[in-house]
Amino acid sequence: MNMLQRVLIAALLFTGIGVVYSQYTGPGSKQKIYTVKEIKDNALKLDRQDIVVALRGTIIQQLDNKTYLFKDATGTLHVEIKKKHLPAFKFDDKTILILYGEVDYDLLEGTEVEVESIERASKQ
Numbered sequence: 001m002n003m004l005q006r007v008l009i010a011a012l013l014f015t016g017i018g019v020v021y022s023q024y025t026g027p028g029s030k031q032k033i034y035t036v037k038e039i040k041d042n043a044l045k046l047d048r049q050d051i052v053v054a055l056r057g058t059i060i061q062q063l064d065n066k067t068y069l070f071k072d073a074t075g076t077l078h079v080e081i082k083k084k085h086l087p088a089f090k091f092d093d094k095t096i097l098i099l100y101g102e103v104d105y106d107l108l109e110g111t112e113v114e115v116e117s118i119e120r121a122s123k124q
Contacts, residue, residue: 031052031054031100032053032054033054033055033056033098034053034054034055035055035072035073035074035075036055036057036070036071036072036074036075036076036077037074037075038074039053039055039077039103039111039113040075040077040111043103043105043111044105046102046103046105047102047103047104047105050102051102051103052100052101052102052116053100053101053102053103053113054098054099054100055070055072055077055079055098055099055101055113056072056096056097056098056121057070057071057072057073057096057097057099058070058071058072058093058094058095058096058097059071059079059091059093059095059097060076060093061093063078066080066081066082066083067079067080067081067112068080068081070099070113077111077112077113078110078111078112078113079099079101079112079113079114079115080104080112080113080114080115081099081115081118082115085115085116085117085118086118087118087119087120089120091120095120096120096121097118097119097120097121098118098119098120098121099113099115099117099118100115100116100117100118100119101113101114101115101116101117102114102116
């Protein structure tokens with residue numbers, strides 16, 4: 001077995017291990033719901049650990065074609081939502097949503113969440 005074959009086999013093994021540790025964030029998951037304040041207070045740590053966070057609140061404004069202003073009881077935060085991640089249902093500034101995504105912390109530009117999926121929050 002030559003060196004290239006060994007490297008390819010090792011890469012396939014490590015890729016398979018990564019899939020095993022993926023996080024399910026959809027309905028029925030017991031994932032912690034973060035507040036805007038918790039995300040801002042722990043942004044650097046959450047960004048470095050690539051943790052998928054969940055936020056519960058409303059999108060109150062569209063700032064550009066993929067940046068929105070998200071609000072919960074603790075504050076506001078910019079969220080980036082690509083068109084492919086927008087939900088199939090219509091929503092407005094009164095629709096309670098749960099956003100799932102990764103925290104992106106930048107010292108100069110601030111903190112935002114790159115949204116990977118959105119669901120309508122169940123009434124509580």
